[in-house]
Amino acid sequence: MGDAEPRTAGGRVTVKEVADYAGVSAMTVSRTLSGGKNVRADVQRRVMDAVSALGYHRNENARSMRPGHTSGLIGVAITNLGNPYYGGFALGVEEVAATYGRRILLGNTGEVLARETQLISDFVGRQVEGLIVVPTGGAGEHLQPRALGHIPLVLAARSIPGVSADTVLLDDTSGAYEGTKRILQAGHRRVAFLGNSVSVSTATRRFEGFCQALAEFGLAPDPDLVLRGQQDVPAARRAMEQILQHSAPPTAVFSANNRNTIGALEAISAARDAGSVTTPPTLIAFDDVELANQMNVPILTISHDPKALGAEAARMLFSRLDGDFTSSEARIFNLAVSVGNIRS
Secondary structure (H helix, E strand, C coil), rough: CCCCCCCEEEEEEECHHHHHHHCHHHHHHHHHCCCCCCCHHHHHHHHHHHHHHHCCCCCCCCCCCCCCCCCCCEEEEECCCHHHEEEEEHHHHHHHHHHHHCCEEEEEECCCCHHHHHHHHHHHCCCEEEEECCCCCCCHHCCCCCCCCCCEEEEEECCCCCCCCCCEEEEEHHHHHHHHHHHHHHCCEEEEEECCCCCCCCHHHHHHHHHHHHHHHHCCHHHHHHEECCCCCCHHHHHHHHHCCCCCCCCCEEEECCCHHHHHHHHHHHHCCCCCCCCCCEEEEEECCCCCCCCCCCCEEEEHHHHHHHHHHHHHHHHCCCCCCCCCCCCCECCCECCCCCCC
């Protein structure tokens, strides 16, 4: 290995610096990054170790961009491209970006940290002007300013411990509290909880609001009725089936996101068809779900507009890019949610 030190400023690491660090030629670095043809495995490892140590990103736009011109691109990383919620979110980002003459690059992480890390690296390599990320909830080293080459970053919907960045969040705790409180005021005392991964900040805040409302009524969550970690509809359906099969099933269920709500509705519908459930539990659903009111299940929805969330994240980003907000202090914006009434 060479003696070069990782950069501490915002300059872009060059292929030559990677080559010097690894003790190889620039051509060997290029061959390694292009697939490693005719490069020994041990040399490839040295090159990739140097890439990691120096925080090097390939400049995919170098041949197409003229000197002095920017890419005009904003990188947007979401967690589930199949979730209509994020379609609305991306539209909000795109509409604001268009007013500033930029386009978006949209990528899907699938809630997998390694995929998120690679996607962000790809965005940086394409010289995006800014990043909007719905994080997976794992470690955030790849989102630190130095790893990003000091490209402006906005986190959306979720925060990451140890990552200081402008962030737009939903008022998760208050929304969950108000929704649960309304169910308790209606007379329910046995309430289950369906949530996603505990490493996701929204899941934590919504569970906190749920617990706060229970405590106000002198109640505590029943561990047998708290199921967390469902990241997709099939897992949520299985969790709801487990709850319905409990010897003392709940009369209400808090569903922490639309994937859990859809899975819960599928399980309830199947149980009613099988005759094992005659009176369905009332659902407290965080996030709107299309056609939920057609399922003949009592439901209270905690609503917000994902498009507005995306638009606000974009506005925060462009206030940085245009120099309207120059303080290094990270901002946090909480988007209000609306708690509806129980619909039968």
